[in-house]
Amino acid sequence: MTCILILMRHAKSSWAEPAMADHNRPLNKRGKRSARALGDWLRGHDHVPDQILCSSATRAQLTCQGLELGLPAPAVPALYHAEPGAMLQVLQKATGRCVLMIGHNPGIAEFADRLVQTAPDHDRFGDYPTGATLVASFDVPGWADVAWNTGQVIDFVIPRELTD
Template identity: 45%
Template sequence: MSLKLVLIRHAKSDWGDAGQRDHERPLAERGRRDAPRMGTWLAQGGHAPDLVLCSDAARTRETVALMRPEWPGTTEIRHEPSLYAAPPRQLLAALKGVTERCVALVAHNPGIGRLAAELADTIPDHPRFADYPTCAVTVLEFDAGDWSDIAKGRVAAFAVPADL
């Protein structure tokens, strides 16, 4: 059996309102353009998730809302407050009890980028992997039957919007 984990950093956010709370910051125009393109890239690669576990911040919710129409079939989306600004260990904890085989985590740096680096058996030869820019996506595959059994995974794909 195999499991697939899709690690998505939210798309570019809008910093135009200096007084706006971080949690409520929406996407910038560039983010609204990039998210559907990355959703299409995931679908074309056969990596559309069955379940999305998404931070409850405005920019992550908006990222998923723009990606979702590009994916075939139905995708359950759960907005999880615990994923907001979460470190890698907390992001992984969200997988506890999950039974779906292909799951996306949509969250924030530095946690999501660090998790991608920690789980990758080999770091992709890509100049942007280390800084994990907005709307970066890593697809990891694990030879495991349960999410509690994952360790290092094979990087099946990695891209940033500038690649498309």
């Protein structure tokens, strides 16, 4: 079976209230616009998940809602500021064939880099800006068999390419 991972960093969050707890920060206007554009991009490229694994942070949850994919997105507290090893453990328990995972830097950038055999030829892959989205395939029987350096890049995009 081929498993498809859509790995997305949350869209741009608001710092309008600097004293607000990090976990509770919402999206700013650009973030909301980026989430809609990313949802359109996913549908337009037939990268539509059948399972979503989303950080419990407000900005990640709002990114997921903004994609308008019509799927439930239960909060996964383990993905909030997760390190790559923790993200891999969450992914290995996935049940869908095409899984969308929404998380945070710096962990998500390292996770993306460690998952794929060859990084995409894109100057923003290394820093994984807000909204960055990797689509990768894994030729494995199931998610429990995914290991480092086994993914093949299908696509990579950042919101600025979709909204400017």
